[in-house]
Amino acid sequence: MHLLGRILLSPFTLLYSIGVGLRNIFYDSGLLKSTAFNVPVISVGNLSVGGAGKTPHVEYLIMLLQNYLNVSVLSRGYKRKSKGFRWVHENDSVTQTGDEPLQFKRKFPESSVAVCESRNIGIPMMLQAKPNIQTILLDDAFQHRSVVAGLNILLTTFETPYTRDYLLPSGRLREFRSSASRADIIIVTKCPQDLNEQTMAKYRSELKPEKYQKLFFSSYEYSDPYYMYNPSIRKKLTRDTKVILLSAIANVEYLLDYLDVNSDIVQLLKYEDHHYFKEEEIILLEKIIKEINDPNTIVITTEKDAMRLDLHRDRILQSKLPIFALPIKVKIHPENENDFDKSVKDFLLNFTS
Numbered sequence: 221m222h223l224l225g226r227i228l229l230s231p232f233t234l235l236y237s238i239g240v241g242l243r244n245i246f247y248d249s250g251l252l253k254s255t256a257f258n259v260p261v262i263s264v265g266n267l268s269v270g271g272a273g274k275t276p277h278v279e280y281l282i283m284l285l286q287n288y289l290n291v292s293v294l295s296r297g298y299k300r301k302s303k304g305f306r307w308v309h310e311n312d313s314v315t316q317t318g319d320e321p322l323q324f325k326r327k328f329p330e331s332s333v334a335v336c337e338s339r340n341i342g343i344p345m346m347l348q349a350k351p352n353i354q355t356i357l358l359d360d361a362f363q364h365r366s367v368v369a370g371l372n373i374l375l376t377t378f379e380t381p382y383t384r385d386y387l388l389p390s391g392r393l394r395e396f397r398s399s400a401s402r403a404d405i406i407i408v409t410k411c412p413q414d415l416n417e418q419t420m421a422k423y424r425s426e427l428k429p430e431k432y433q434k435l436f437f438s439s440y441e442y443s444d445p446y447y448m449y450n451p452s453i454r455k456k457l458t459r460d461t462k463v464i465l466l467s468a469i470a471n472v473e474y475l476l477d478y479l480d481v482n483s484d485i486v487q488l489l490k491y492e493d494h495h496y497f498k499e500e501e502i503i504l505l506e507k508i509i510k511e512i513n514d515p516n517t518i519v520i521t522t523e524k525d526a527m528r529l530d531l532h533r534d535r536i537l538q539s540k541l542p543i544f545a546l547p548i549k550v551k552i553h554p555e556n557e558n559d560f561d562k563s564v565k566d567f568l569l570n571f572t573s
Contacts, residue, residue, distance in 0.1 A: 233390040240387070240395055247365045255340040256368040259347060260355040260571045262564070263369035265362025267382045267399060268392040270493050271470030272375040273409040273550070275320050275524060276440065278359050280550040282328050284561055289568070290332075290352050294342050295321045295359040297335030299494045305345045308333040319494060319527040320359060327523075339367045355568060362403070363394050371567045374403035376427075378411045378437075379473070383426050403433060405563060407552075410474045411439045415553060436560050437553040442478055445518070445544035448526045449537065455518055455544050457482045462517040464488075464508060466543070468495035468525055475546070479520065486512060495528070502532045506539050519543040 246252040262281065266272035278293065285291045297306070297318035308317045308325040317325075317335055325333040332350055336342030339361055347353055361367065362374055376382045382400060385391045400406065408423055420437055429435045447453035455461070461483040467475065468491035479485055487508055491497070509517060519542055521529060526545040529536065536543060552560045 229390045233387050236389065237387050237396070244365075244395075244399070252365070254365055254368045255343075257343055257347070257356075259343075259353060260371070260568050261343070261358060261367060261369045262355065262371045262373065262567075263358040263361045263367075264373045264375065265358075265360050265364075266375045267362070267395050267397070268376070268380070268385055269388070269394060269470070270392075272377050273438070273440075274360050274375060275323065276548050276550045277373070277375060277407065277409070277438070278324065278357055279327065280552075281357055281564065282324070282331055284564060285355065285568075286328065286331060289354040291355055291357065292332040292334070292346060292350070292353045293321070293324050293357045293359060294334050294336065294339060294346065295324075296337050296339075297321050298360075299496070300335060302335075303337070305334065305336040305342055307349075308335060314527045314531060315496075319524045322527045323523055324359075326527075339364055343367065363399075370571060371405070371564065372403045373405045373407065374400055375407050375409050376400075377409050377471070378423075381408065381423070381427060400427075401430060404567075405434050405436065405560070407436045407438050407560075409438050409550075410471075411437045411553070413439055415439070417555075420553070420555075434559070434563055436556055438550050439553070440474065440478075441549045441551050443547045443549070445520055445546045448521070448529065448543050448545045449533075459484060460516060462486045462512060462514050464505070464512075464517065464519045465490075466505065466519050466521045466525065466529075467491070468497070468528065469493055469522055475522070483520075486517070497529055497532060499532065499535065502529075502535050502539075502541075505541065509541065517542070520546050523547060 264274050264278050282291055300318040301315040308321045310326050310329055312322055314322050321333050321335050334342055334346050382397050385393045387393045406429055415437055424435055444454040444456055463479055463483040463485050464487040465485055466489045470493040523545045
């Protein structure tokens with residue numbers, strides 16, 4: 221946002237900052253209570269509004285822990301149409317659960333996934349129904365202080381770390397930059413593949429982690445996209461592959477950079493984050509594919525977007541739309557990947573209720 225825009229929005233930012241500040245004072249002073257539980261709780265979140273990579277980092281933790289522990293995930297289920305506490309099932313509709321929880325459940329069916337607007341209501345309900353749960357991952361819960369997380373993981377992007385951002389509505393921060401002090405681990409996400417020590421040192425100097433905080437760097441690894449209704453059908457991307465990128469995520473630049481190198485992007489259809497696709501938008505997609513008229517054309521979307529596109533399953537299948545989901549995995553920088561994994565495992569091994 222340009223300087224003039226920030227100046228015009230400054231009165232609203234001041235009001236917002238007063239509200240955020242009072243809330244944190246109430247929690248810090250004990251006027252508002254936080255609830256602790258006798259099960260390890262790991263929170264993954266960010267200070268800004270969307271786009272930091274929470275979903276793939278939660279998936280990283282599931283993959284790290286699922287062979288050792290009974291891992292569960294609790295999310296608020298952003299933009300779902302249902303209310304209250306709900307277990308997520310593989311055959312649920314995205315309108316019942318929200319896109320991220322449904323993605324977690326379909327990718328990791330052995331893990332228990334639930335949604336609830338209130339984390340301190342949702343956790344007791346999870347434990348009452350499934351007392352064998354051994355750890356709970358909270359998705360996007362850094363600013364939700366009603367629950368005491370034993371391990372707080374804060375994400376911030378390489379392109380726009382929270383040190384360069386501003387409070388809403390002048391910027392994208394939901395809390396003050398100083399709130400980062402509550403984190404145990406800070407991860408700079410969406411880093412370039414060729415990240416070097418000099419650049420990492422620059423970010424360490426800028427973020428200034430406290431002595432009790434550990435700082436890590438992560439990037440994305442993309443695999444071959446798969447047909448959204450048959451994951452065994454994979455497409456190897458080449459410079460001859462004509463790609464229509466269909467996306468409704470907060471930050472698409474990292475994905476665009478990857479596809480620009482590995483394919484030929486002929487069309488970008490970008491919608492707001494968590495957008496529920498409409499039938500006319502599927503019709504528009506059909507029209508674009510027909511106009512391109514090239515058998516080597518595919519539609520690429522994210523796995524999260526695929527959850528919402530599934531609402532139009534009948535039309536997609538009937539029209540034989542070549543929609544492929546692009547899977548991503550988080551890779552912690554090789555220099556300290558083992559240290560990150562060990563930090564999480566040590567927290568769990570040393571946990572006492």
